Amino acid sequence: MQGLTAHFGGITWAFVLDLFTDYGLFLVSALGLYVLMSAGQVSLGHAGMVGIASYSAAVLAVKFHVPFWLSLPLTGCIGMVAGMVYCYLLGWRLSGFYLAIGTFAFGEMMINIWLTSDYLGGAIGFSGIPLLARWPVLLIVLPPIFYALWRIEHSRIGLAFRAIRDNETVAGSMGINVARTKLMAWMIGGFITGLGGCLHAHRVTVITPTEFGIYTSVTMLLAILMGGLRTFWGTVLGAAVIYFGPWLTTTSEPRDRLMFYAALIVILMILRPQGLLASRAAR
Amino acid sequence: MAEYLFEQFLIGISTGAIYAIVAIGYNLVFGVMNVLNLSHGAVMMVGSFGVLLLFYLGIDNFWLAVAFGIALALVTGLLVERIAVRPLKGNWWNIKVATLGAAMFLENFVTRLTDGRPMPYPRPFKPVYYTIVGDFEVSNVQLFLIACSLGLMVAMMLFLRHTTPGKAIRVVAQNPDLAQCVGVNVQQTMVLGFALSAALAGCAGILNAVTFGSTYPFVGQFLGLKGLVILIVAGIGNVRGCLIVALVLGVLESFSVVAGGSQYRDLVAYSALVLTLLVRPHGLFGEEGRTGREI
Amino acid sequence: MPISVSDMQPILTVDRIEVRYGKVVAATDISLVIGKGEIVTLLGPNGAGKTSVLKAIAGLVAPADGRIAFDDGKTVHELAGKPGHVLAKLGIAHVPAQNIVLPRMTVEENLEVGGRFLMSDRAALQRSVRSLMDRFPILAERRTQYAGLLSGGEQRQLAIARALVAKPRLMLLDEPSIGLAPKTLGEIFGLLKRINREDGIEMLLVEQNVVKALELANRAYVMRVGAMDFSGPCEDLARDERLANAYLGS
Ligand SMILES: Nc1ncnc2c1ncn2[C@@H]1O[C@H](COP(=O)(O)OP(=O)(O)OP(=O)(O)O)[C@@H](O)[C@H]1O
Ligand SMILES: [Mg+2]
Numbered sequence: 001m002q003g004l005t006a007h008f009g010g011i012t013w014a015f016v017l018d019l020f021t022d023y024g025l026f027l028v029s030a031l032g033l034y035v036l037m038s039a040g041q042v043s044l045g046h047a048g049m050v051g052i053a054s055y056s057a058a059v060l061a062v063k064f065h066v067p068f069w070l071s072l073p074l075t076g077c078i079g080m081v082a083g084m085v086y087c088y089l090l091g092w093r094l095s096g097f098y099l100a101i102g103t104f105a106f107g108e109m110m111i112n113i114w115l116t117s118d119y120l121g122g123a124i125g126f127s128g129i130p131l132l133a134r135w136p137v138l139l140i141v142l143p144p145i146f147y148a149l150w151r152i153e154h155s156r157i158g159l160a161f162r163a164i165r166d167n168e169t170v171a172g173s174m175g176i177n178v179a180r181t182k183l184m185a186w187m188i189g190g191f192i193t194g195l196g197g198c199l200h201a202h203r204v205t206v207i208t209p210t211e212f213g214i215y216t217s218v219t220m221l222l223a224i225l226m227g228g229l230r231t232f233w234g235t236v237l238g239a240a241v242i243y244f245g246p247w248l249t250t251t252s253e254p255r256d257r258l259m260f261y262a263a264l265i266v267i268l269m270i271l272r273p274q275g276l277l278a279s280r281a282a283r
Numbered sequence: 284m285a286e287y288l289f290e291q292f293l294i295g296i297s298t299g300a301i302y303a304i305v306a307i308g309y310n311l312v313f314g315v316m317n318v319l320n321l322s323h324g325a326v327m328m329v330g331s332f333g334v335l336l337l338f339y340l341g342i343d344n345f346w347l348a349v350a351f352g353i354a355l356a357l358v359t360g361l362l363v364e365r366i367a368v369r370p371l372k373g374n375w376w377n378i379k380v381a382t383l384g385a386a387m388f389l390e391n392f393v394t395r396l397t398d399g400r401p402m403p404y405p406r407p408f409k410p411v412y413y414t415i416v417g418d419f420e421v422s423n424v425q426l427f428l429i430a431c432s433l434g435l436m437v438a439m440m441l442f443l444r445h446t447t448p449g450k451a452i453r454v455v456a457q458n459p460d461l462a463q464c465v466g467v468n469v470q471q472t473m474v475l476g477f478a479l480s481a482a483l484a485g486c487a488g489i490l491n492a493v494t495f496g497s498t499y500p501f502v503g504q505f506l507g508l509k510g511l512v513i514l515i516v517a518g519i520g521n522v523r524g525c526l527i528v529a530l531v532l533g534v535l536e537s538f539s540v541v542a543g544g545s546q547y548r549d550l551v552a553y554s555a556l557v558l559t560l561l562v563r564p565h566g567l568f569g570e571e572g573r574t575g576r577e578i
Numbered sequence: 579m580p581i582s583v584s585d586m587q588p589i590l591t592v593d594r595i596e597v598r599y600g601k602v603v604a605a606t607d608i609s610l611v612i613g614k615g616e617i618v619t620l621l622g623p624n625g626a627g628k629t630s631v632l633k634a635i636a637g638l639v640a641p642a643d644g645r646i647a648f649d650d651g652k653t654v655h656e657l658a659g660k661p662g663h664v665l666a667k668l669g670i671a672h673v674p675a676q677n678i679v680l681p682r683m684t685v686e687e688n689l690e691v692g693g694r695f696l697m698s699d700r701a702a703l704q705r706s707v708r709s710l711m712d713r714f715p716i717l718a719e720r721r722t723q724y725a726g727l728l729s730g731g732e733q734r735q736l737a738i739a740r741a742l743v744a745k746p747r748l749m750l751l752d753e754p755s756i757g758l759a760p761k762t763l764g765e766i767f768g769l770l771k772r773i774n775r776e777d778g779i780e781m782l783l784v785e786q787n788v789v790k791a792l793e794l795a796n797r798a799y800v801m802r803v804g805a806m807d808f809s810g811p812c813e814d815l816a817r818d819e820r821l822a823n824a825y826l827g828s
Contacts, residue, residue: 042376089557094564097319097375101515105556108508112550116543123546214508218383225380258391265384269377270370447694454691457680460638463662464672465740466695470661 017135023243024138025199027236030223031145032079032193034235037224038158039185040165041091044100046220048107049086049190051212053079053197055114058126058207068132072141072198079194080187087186092179095168107217114209125208133202141199145192149232152188161185165229222265228274286418291537293425297494299533300432304487305510306517306525307439308480313519314456315476318378322363323484324507325386328500330356330485331492332393335402345407353485359389360481364474386503394500401499404492428494435486436526439479443522452476456520512552516559518566528567587614588649589780590635590748595644595658597630604630608644608806610799612748612780617770619783619791619812621821622801628784629675631801632750635782636672637662650747667696669747675756675784678737681726685717688725688736692743703743710739713769730757735766742773748780755787763787767794792816 033046043049056078060066066074090102114120121127152158160181163171172178201207223242227234245264305327312320333352334345342348367381410422443449451472454462459469491506492498513532517524532552539547559567590612597604605627612618620628634641637660646657648668655668662672680688689710693703711718714735720728725736734757741749754770755763767790773779785791792798792812799809800821808820815821 089561094560098515098560098564100379101511102557102560105512105515105553105560109550109553109557112546112553116546116550214504218380222380225377255391255395259388259395262384262386262388262391265387266367266381269367269381269384273371273374273377450691450694453683454680457682458677460662460674461677461680463638464636464666464674465691466663466666466744468661468663 019244019247021133021135021138021203023240024135024142025133025196025203026220026223026243027239028141028145028199029193029196030220030235030239031149031232032189032191032196033220034224034227034229034232035149035152035161035189035192036185038165038229038232039161039182040095040168041087041182041185041189042096042100043086043103043217044214044221045103045105045107045217046193047212047214047216048103048110049079049082049193050197050200050216051107051110051114051207051209052082053194054201054207054212055120055126056194057198057201058129059120061130061202062126062128068130068202072195075198076191076194079197080191082194083186083188083190084183086190087183091182091186104214104217107212107214111209111212114212121208123209125206127206129201129205129207131202131205133199137199141195145195146232153231157181157184226268226272286420288538288541289419291541292534293421293429295534295537296530297425297429297432297533298491298536299530300429300436301487301491301494301506302509302513302533303436303526303529304432304483304490305506306513306529307436307522308483308487309510309514310520310522310525311452311476311480311483313514315452315473316368316373318368318373318375318382319511320363320368320382320477320480321379321507322360322367322382322386322389323480323510324503324505325389326356326360326363326481326484326503327488327491327506328393328498328503329359329389330488331404331498331502332397332402332500333485334405334489334492335498338405345405348405349489352489353482356485356488357478357482360477360484361474363481364477368477386507390500390503397500399500401497404495404497406493406496424493428490431486432490435483439483440522448472448475452479509552512556515566516556518563518568521566521568524566524568588612589614589651590649590782591647592631592635593645593647595631595634595641595646597627597634597639598642599630599639603804605801605804606643608801610782610806610809612782615774615778615780616797617774617781617783617795619785619795619798620801621785621788621791621798622807623803626801626803627805628801629752632672632752632782632784633674634658636670636750637665638672648748663695666744669745670750671741671744671746671748672750673737673741673752673754675752679725679728679733679740681724683725684722685720685725685728685736686722689717689740689743692740696744706743706745710742714739731759731762734758735762738766738770742779745777746779748782751781751783753784753786755785755790763790770794788821789816 029046029050032049033043036043053075057071057075060071060074061068086103086106090099090106094102115123160171160176163174163176164178164181168178219242223239224235225238226241227236227238245261305323308323309320312318330352333355334348336355337348337351363382363385367385368378371377371381406424407427408424410424412420412422414420443453451462451467452475454465454467455469455472462469462472487506488498488503491502513525513529517528532555535551536548539551588611592608592610595608596606608631610618610620620631622628630639633639635646635657637657640659644658648655648657648670650669657665680691683691686707689707690703693706697703711721716732717736717739720732725733728736734754738751738754754766758766770781771794774781783791783795792815795812797809797811798815800807800815810818
């Protein structure tokens, strides 16, 4: 009991706000992945895409002194182009398991490129990015994203996404242009991820290559798997579970927290294999 | 310079051989169950720490410790199968996530027990250096490690090819329904595949730790990812392909360190993977329509 | 003189089984018997549930309801719910309709696998494999070739031969005529008849080639979608208009 008060007692408003801001920023990138996954484009290296956007934002801000409000949409567009490249190289050629591995390998390759690049700070990381992504930014960025996702979900393109996720061949025979739909998914997902990467860079101020590795990718993936693929609100909820769940444990030892978290993953996979918000038939 | 290159070549061969064992471990599980076991790296780590555990308990016998390490890896692997694989009923995507969860658990558990720093590792015997020609030197430990890894690979191939349980594994890998029809206990064979994979993981973890003279709780991430790269580059389900690709990659990595520095090591591996997927989506030795399920 | 059900000694009795995949019911209330020495055929339109019934008898799916009894000459075994490899050990050999060979093993290895897990005597296994290669000359010719590279008809022959390696008591054949040229079909069906006569192996045959199936078998069961429709001796059914209706869909 005493531990409990100690755990929650030290929590201040500023801390809660910080935590929510971190959650919101994480959510933006995770929603980018949601768009991909909703079209069956399983990515196991999504953090790599976030990293591309983060490094772009960092270069724009530090080397070219581009103002934040210009750099944000610009990074979104860079993310979109990255999405197109991913789609061309991987999305159109691979599917399912191989796509997952391909995206993972691509992410690891990017990490190793950043590690070897002196221009980008190498292993030490890229520092000096101004701290600009505070909570008000989220209030401006998140609602339009939600609105856009809601519109997509209720439109033909959302239906096409679901159709190619279910069965590419059948979707193709129903008159859906599979290649174009995939490209759309990668572009939309890439744009949102681009925004997420830019916000991330302006939040942490120092970015290092290894933070965009498989653990981050899997964390985002988990948010989506927990939420299920029926609606993007699932991801909003899943990301909250991922982000706030570990804080509910009454231990201050970070390793214990990670163990708790790992156990949670296994248990969730067993008990709700289809995600928290999805019906059983949805996956 | 020449002896430096030679030394790097030997290091390349011995790491390559370890990679091969890791990749075969993935292959066994992928073959019989059609799932990717992402806890494989963590099981290697557990094996390497098992050896240290026995020393810590005061038993000062390297070979006994090795046997204990392998056994611990095996038990851990079987536990993962029971908890994070079997209840998920073949849903490959969920199994991937759940086994990754299991890996995270194991890694953080061991970190908690050992405070996470790299631990010095015992050697099987005192190294003696032999001069081959001129300045080329090689130690008996190095030779021993290479012999162990390659021996393990050959033994594995012979086992799969010629023994009844080995054949059962291959039959289940090719067609589990047909396996039942010819009298193979599929469930039991799956567990056998998992057990063998875990034991191999233990061996790989120990060999790697002896090679580098240390181990740490996250060593499995690095090794596990390399094994995965080889699995995909070689084409899932191809044991011989795995061996070739692993040795080539090991040597290539070694030489890329010579050429550019240690930061180029992983770049080589992952670029090779991306390139392979672009040119031959089913791996160098794989064939279209043969996605796994075969050994 | 057709055999009537009452005066024969059944080696397999399927009693009101139901087969389902999750919520999908593939077949309900299926009963059939196979008497000593008989070849019985199971007919019906696509999706009727024939393959499902065969799988249930072979232990590849557990029936949701009903019982299956198999008399191996000494004891009567309850089969429902037992896994396929146990049934294989009791002498039930199943030749499925698709994916019938192990593609990455040679023809000889495929044959060997047919008995490797069922026979303890290695020498007997080798003898059995050799005698089957005599019976199926094409397999002897292709001995060292990968089975995946055989033609469809050759694969079918390999699968039938493999099922015979361990000297089964009962053979379950799912559409053995698929992909066989008329000449080969005649040969294979002739061979099945001989095996049935000479080795005393009973057979349950699922077929789409109704004419050939009725020629080969003693009795036939006809399913409609999900259930049993009617049954009778093959001679009678060949003239029965209900069979024509079942296939032409009325
Ligand atoms: N694994 C499965 N999961 C779900 N439903 C299945 C499965 N296998 C078969 N079914 C369904 O069960 C029903 C019967 O299928 P079955 O294969 O037994 O038919 P069949 O009589 O052999 O048909 P055919 O002559 O086309 O081979 C079909 O409606 C089919 O869709
Ligand atoms: Mg059928």
